[in-house]
Amino acid sequence: MRMNLRQMNxxxxxxxxxxxxxxxLGQRMREMGLVPGTEIRIQGRAPxxxxxxLRVRGATLTLRNNEADFIEVExxx
Amino acid sequence: xxxxxxxAGNPNSGKTTLFNELTGARxxxxxxxxxxxxKKEGTYTHKDFTLHIVDLPGTYSLTxxxxxxxxxxxxxxxxxxxxxxxxxxSSNLERNLxxxxxxxxxxxxxxxxLNMMDVAKKRGxxxxxxxxSTLLGVPVVPxxxxxxxxxxxxxxxxxxxxxxxxxxxxxxxxxxxxxDQAMLDMEKEIEANNFMTDTYPARWVALKYMEKDEQIVNxxxxxxxxLAARLEERVKKVSRHLLxxxxxxxxxxxxxxxxxxxxxxxxQGVIFQKYDQNRLYSSDKIDKVLTNRFLxxxxxxxxxxxxxxxxxxxxxxxxGWLESLFGWIGHGLYTILPDGLLRSLIVSGIINGVGGVLGxxxxxxxxxxxxxxxxxxxxxxRVAFMLDRVFRIFGLHGSSxxxxxxxxGIAGGCxxxxxxxxxxxxxxxxxxxxxxxxxxxxxxxxxPVFALLIAAFFARYEAAIMFAxxxxxxxxxxxxxxxxxxxVIKGASTPFVMxxxxxxxxxxxxxxxxxxxxxxxxxxxxxTVILGFSIILWAMMTFPMLPESRIEEFESSRQSMLVSAPAxxxxxxxxxxxxxxxxxxxxxxxxxxxxxDYAEAEAGLRYSAxxxxxxxxESVSQxxxxxxxxxxxxxxxxxxxxxxxxxxxxxYSLGExxxxxxxxxxEKLAQDPGWSPLMALGLIVFTMFYAPCFVSVVCISKxxxxxxxxxxAIIFNTLFAFGLAVLIFQTGSALGVLVN
Numbered sequence: 001m002r003m004n005l006r007q008m009n010x011x012x013x014x015x016x017x018x019x020x021x022x023x024x025l026g027q028r029m030r031e032m033g034l035v036p037g038t039e040i041r042i043q044g045r046a047p048x049x050x051x052x053x054l055r056v057r058g059a060t061l062t063l064r065n066n067e068a069d070f071i072e073v074e075x076x077x
Numbered sequence: 078x079x080x081x082x083x084x085a086g087n088p089n090s091g092k093t094t095l096f097n098e099l100t101g102a103r104x105x106x107x108x109x110x111x112x113x114x115x116k117k118e119g120t121y122t123h124k125d126f127t128l129h130i131v132d133l134p135g136t137y138s139l140t141x142x143x144x145x146x147x148x149x150x151x152x153x154x155x156x157x158x159x160x161x162x163x164x165x166x167s168s169n170l171e172r173n174l175x176x177x178x179x180x181x182x183x184x185x186x187x188x189x190x191l192n193m194m195d196v197a198k199k200r201g202x203x204x205x206x207x208x209x210s211t212l213l214g215v216p217v218v219p220x221x222x223x224x225x226x227x228x229x230x231x232x233x234x235x236x237x238x239x240x241x242x243x244x245x246x247x248x249x250x251x252x253x254x255x256x257d258q259a260m261l262d263m264e265k266e267i268e269a270n271n272f273m274t275d276t277y278p279a280r281w282v283a284l285k286y287m288e289k290d291e292q293i294v295n296x297x298x299x300x301x302x303x304l305a306a307r308l309e310e311r312v313k314k315v316s317r318h319l320l321x322x323x324x325x326x327x328x329x330x331x332x333x334x335x336x337x338x339x340x341x342x343x344x345q346g347v348i349f350q351k352y353d354q355n356r357l358y359s360s361d362k363i364d365k366v367l368t369n370r371f372l373x374x375x376x377x378x379x380x381x382x383x384x385x386x387x388x389x390x391x392x393x394x395x396x397g398w399l400e401s402l403f404g405w406i407g408h409g410l411y412t413i414l415p416d417g418l419l420r421s422l423i424v425s426g427i428i429n430g431v432g433g434v435l436g437x438x439x440x441x442x443x444x445x446x447x448x449x450x451x452x453x454x455x456x457x458x459r460v461a462f463m464l465d466r467v468f469r470i471f472g473l474h475g476s477s478x479x480x481x482x483x484x485x486g487i488a489g490g491c492x493x494x495x496x497x498x499x500x501x502x503x504x505x506x507x508x509x510x511x512x513x514x515x516x517x518x519x520x521x522x523x524x525p526v527f528a529l530l531i532a533a534f535f536a537r538y539e540a541a542i543m544f545a546x547x548x549x550x551x552x553x554x555x556x557x558x559x560x561x562x563x564x565v566i567k568g569a570s571t572p573f574v575m576x577x578x579x580x581x582x583x584x585x586x587x588x589x590x591x592x593x594x595x596x597x598x599x600x601x602x603x604x605t606v607i608l609g610f611s612i613i614l615w616a617m618m619t620f621p622m623l624p625e626s627r628i629e630e631f632e633s634s635r636q637s638m639l640v641s642a643p644a645x646x647x648x649x650x651x652x653x654x655x656x657x658x659x660x661x662x663x664x665x666x667x668x669x670x671x672x673x674d675y676a677e678a679e680a681g682l683r684y685s686a687x688x689x690x691x692x693x694x695e696s697v698s699q700x701x702x703x704x705x706x707x708x709x710x711x712x713x714x715x716x717x718x719x720x721x722x723x724x725x726x727x728x729y730s731l732g733e734x735x736x737x738x739x740x741x742x743x744e745k746l747a748q749d750p751g752w753s754p755l756m757a758l759g760l761i762v763f764t765m766f767y768a769p770c771f772v773s774v775v776c777i778s779k780x781x782x783x784x785x786x787x788x789x790a791i792i793f794n795t796l797f798a799f800g801l802a803v804l805i806f807q808t809g810s811a812l813g814v815l816v817n
Contacts, residue, residue, distance in 0.1 A: 022329075027138070030329065032574050033171070035329070043361065051466070053368070053577060060576065061577070062462050062575045067573060
């Protein structure tokens with residue numbers, strides 16, 4: 001099932017299906033290891049539910065919710 | 078043999094640790110030309126070779142999106158170091174090789190340091206360095222920077238590259254048929270026209286065009302507009318095609334293929350992972366508690382309060398020593414030198430100026446030690462993560478909080494280390510907004526001013542007013558930050574995509590070197606300018622001196638007082654010994670003489686350039702209810718806010734008032750008809766927000782890279798503060814609130 005990264009629950013895992021953003025933000029995401037086909041898992045959220053922390057390629061990255069909106073994830077049922 | 082080696086790598090890959098390990102204390106810190114990015118250099122000497130080592134800024138990529146990346150790239154292209162050592166974190170190999178691949182694409186001599194082998198091993202990761210070296214075609218040396226393991230092999234391998242003059246061909250990865258074909262065409266055109274090929278390889282220029290790299294595209298337009306337009310048109314064509322067929326962009330395609338290339342290399346028996354790579358480690362378990370919804374903020378408050386307490390309590394002792402030392406030197410020179418201008422210049426101008434600069438040194442050392450500890454341990458990234466949501470509302474960044482706290486977010490900080498602490502912020506606009514608003518916080522020097530005014534007019538509400546002042550400072554700083562972010566520093570917020578590095582115990586060596594660097598920079602850069610400023614301020618409050626006739630008037634009234642006093646009393650005072658107590662009558666005479674001295678000091682101050690400015694400003698400042706005495710005190714406060722208290726003392730003929738014991742002055746103000754609680758309130762608000770002291774202004778200029786921002790801080794803050802003070806005074810007067 002495909003869903004937006006923002007909607008994923010803590011500890012939910014999946015594979016990035018698409019990242020629909022160009023420019024600075026898109027480049028930042030790519031160079032930090034977020035490209036389609038990458039496995040991720042939601043590690044948790046900040047006390048105010050934003051930003052979100054994810055596990056990617058063995059590291060922890062953080063994204064703001066409005067940045068996570070550009071990422072679609074294929075989630076295992 | 079001598080050669081230059083550049084150290085490059087991702088942030089958190091242990092690059093700085095390796096640099097410290099290689100160069101020890103033999104390092105030099107400066108800036109890259111024209112920008113505020115730090116450039117660290119050092120030397121490594123071995124039996125038969127000396128390597129000049131340059132630490133490039135930590136980057137994840139070589140695009141043109143951040144200043145750090147442009148600086149690193151420009152250095153590699155323009156300075157052409159003989160070898161680039163790329164430090165990669167072995168426990169995070171896949172992501173770290175993304176940068177390595179980009180060096181290989183440039184075709185520059187690279188040597189890879191496979192760092193943190195110990196951490197990788199603990200995580201069940203085994204790496205075949207030889208295999209990796211064969212597949213990438215560059216030397217790969219396993220290292221553990223924290224212990225220095227492998228550093229010699231690494232340096233020998235770098236020296237080897239220099240000696241052998243080995244040729245490094247550019248790595249050619251397939252970026253997909255469409256991109257590849259377009260790049261081949263572009264490459265041909267670029268070569269045929271010698272388009273930037275003196276500086277960059279042709280394929281690399283084509284690649285950067287494909288990535289829509291701003292720096293290269295802009296350069297190209299200047300060099301050969303026709304060709305540049307053709308190249309851009311070709312890229313647009315591919316972009317349209319990719320968007321229609323694959324719903325992607327060329328730069329995304331390129332990144333995909335780079336990761337694909339890395340994956341294909343790692344799959345050929347380079348890496349063996351015992352566990353799932355996204356499994357949780359102890360660091361993640363700590364995070365479950367430290368970024369927990371409830372415990373996280375509580376722990377953060379404790380850490381911040383603890384840091385603050387540690388810094389300001391423990392630095393108080395050495396600050397005290399320095400103060401006494403300078404007090405002692407000042408007093409010594411005061412007794413040795415004859416009365417006159419020279420003494421005044423040396424004691425009031427120079428010693429106080431130098432003392433003012435050096436007085437901050439212990440504070441800065443403690444503060445940077447604490448902040449470096451939080452940063453190196455990885456906790457600072459968590460603070461940014463937890464607070465980002467709040468600070469983003471005001472156009473700032475989660476990391477801004479440290480600078481605000483240090484500057485006096487908890488009353489009693491100091492804006493100087495606060496401004497310097499903004500270096501931990503990697504987003505340029507957010508950093509600028511932070512460093513311009515931290516001086517609004519209530520630093521330790523403003524507290525004596527508040528204490529004086531509160532004691533005089535609001536003694537009963539001391540705690541409530543202090544609390545309101547603290548909240549007011551935060552509100553003012555955050556709102557002004559927001560204002561600046563939608564006006565002078567407007568622009569989209571920098572992406573927050575950030576790494577939460579695993580928690581690590583910082584090394585003492587790393588902390589010590591970092592602390593020393595910051596401190597030395599402060600002493601060196603700020604010292605000279607501040608000394609000049611304090612001499613100017615001294616001159617303004619001294620010249621022009623009272624005309625002879627006025628001085629004679631004061632002298633004659635002193636003489637007549639001495640003459641009119643009974644002979645035994647004046648005789649007693651004349652021959653007085655410091656150790657013997659004076660009789661009542663003599664003491665009274667002494668006080669009377671002193672009051673003439675004070676009146677003379679007041680007249681002198683009013684007559685000086687500063688006094689004349691203060692008097693001239695009365696026509697404007699009366700809107701806020703400030704008279705010339707207040708104006709002059711505010712002028713003095715530009716040296717350091719607590720100077721306001723002693724200047725007011727002189728202006729009210731009370732002599733020099735000790736900021737720590739301002740009782741008599743506060744009584745005087747309470748009785749003075751020119752003062753009202755309303756005006757005092759306006760003055761408190763004005764003091765909170767007006768021009769930062771000049772030490773801060775110097776730091777703001779240095780950190781922002783331009784004196785324009787220093788001037789902006791002086792002018793904007795003063796106008797802002799004056800607006801508020803007028804608003805308070807006029808509204809209050811109209812409503813008849815707090816007028817007496």
